[in-house]
Amino acid sequence: MTTSPSPSPIDASAASGPASQTLSRGIRVLEQLADARRALTIDEIAARLSVHRSVAYRLIRTLEAHGLVERDAAGRLVLGARLAALAAGVARDLHAEALPELTAAANDLGMTCFLVVLDHEECVTLASVEPRHAVAAVAQRPGTRHPVTVGAPGKAILTQVPAGAWPPDAGTGLAGEVHEAAVRGWAESQNEVIPSLHAVAVPLVLRGRAPAALAAVYLPTGTEAASVAERLARSATAIRDALGG
């Protein structure tokens, strides 16, 4: 068995050699469909990829055969439901352990709670749970991405990343905030990723896994951030124990 040199958690997709052209183009089709947030025609996709129309056509035919792409009523292309099934395999065990904890925390706190993991230089929300009486529309649905350098979850995650491995766009004030978060065990942010909302996040450190965090968002009332953090930390500990990490 080989143990890879285990590079820093942030390594910006530095796959060395050349990528497979056809596969890469196929993935870019999916990326374009996800970005567009609307149904696209084959010609639009071909233009976005800068490839010939017949190339796009063949790629789409293949993606369709695997269920990753479907047609809407007008024959335009959208992402297929099978893609959701594939994505269920991402960090399956973490997801399974975190969901009940998020549900409990969300209802205890009356806040939307979510699980975030580090992906290269971005935070990706893997799961989120709204409380019984949702105070604010959830802006952190699963799959949401934003830079690690922004928001409470990002800071909680950066406490697990050596400063040398931080993304280049890390602001000057960030190091101080992250240090503070590391010392007291939780991070907070105001209006950073979601305008007019506060967020609190605690690091979720798992052995042999990408850095993660649990977070909660709430309207800027008189709520004590520290008590929110404490509740989140309890769930984080439970998850960590369950995963033996």
Next chain:
Amino acid sequence: MTTSPSPSPIDASAASGPASQTLSRGIRVLEQLADARRALTIDEIAARLSVHRSVAYRLIRTLEAHGLVERDAAGRLVLGARLAALAAGVARDLHAEALPELTAAANDLGMTCFLVVLDHEECVTLASVEPRHAVAAVAQRPGTRHPVTVGAPGKAILTQVPAGAWPPDAGTGLAGEVHEAAVRGWAESQNEVIPSLHAVAVPLVLRGRAPAALAAVYLPTGTEAASVAERLARSATAIRDALGG
């Protein structure tokens, strides 16, 4: 603008022409990683695809570059977090409208509620919400798949599919159950997809979209299935109105 002939909702990935080999193999890598439910080595993947090791290596390098595949601490391969971000684009608007409704229904009913859509010949769970005090561990996490011919959500979906387009494996008794569900407006099942649980589902008919359903699961207590169905139907109507379908 072209309007496609709009084939039956179930058409078993009948992409006519030949598929792109490289892209198809790349997707199969993802499928294998999702199926395996554990980290795989390159050799294992090569064996599962029946391709040369160096082919698998190139595919994986490309998938890694796009963030769809990552390495665990031991250097083995797992699905990447970016895949979850991609999947967030699947039926984004439906998902957004359904989540608050599912949350409300789950807490009103005290049951796990979920949204299911038809994908070829299977049901795919797109979203699920556990109530405040989860009575049963959720076995219907997002991404779960099972045949349309099984379970309450499947029957609710089949009420939207002409009988001629049903999958060949549809049992004899099924037509009667689906007819009954169509008449009274909801379907139920016992121990079908989840042992020792009851399920109730209502159809969610959306214009120009794949057939869908809202469902709830509960322990077989004295609960009135009809009242559960009524609550689900209220959410279904709300979602349908919001999407103008």
Next chain:
DNA sequence: CGGAATGTGTTCGTTTATCGAACACTGTGT
């Protein structure tokens, strides 16, 4: 009505990207 415009799907010769064997390297276990 008719023609231009937009879009999908198919065919086919060319060539380029992919294939697959062989090799180098590294960490692990015996």
Next chain:
DNA sequence: ACACAGTGTTCGATAAACGAACACATTCCG
């Protein structure tokens, strides 16, 4: 120290992908 299991790289042959051109359907105009 050795074999082993695994990763990553190179390179010539070839098959798979490319891309131009065509056939067809539908919608939008004058």
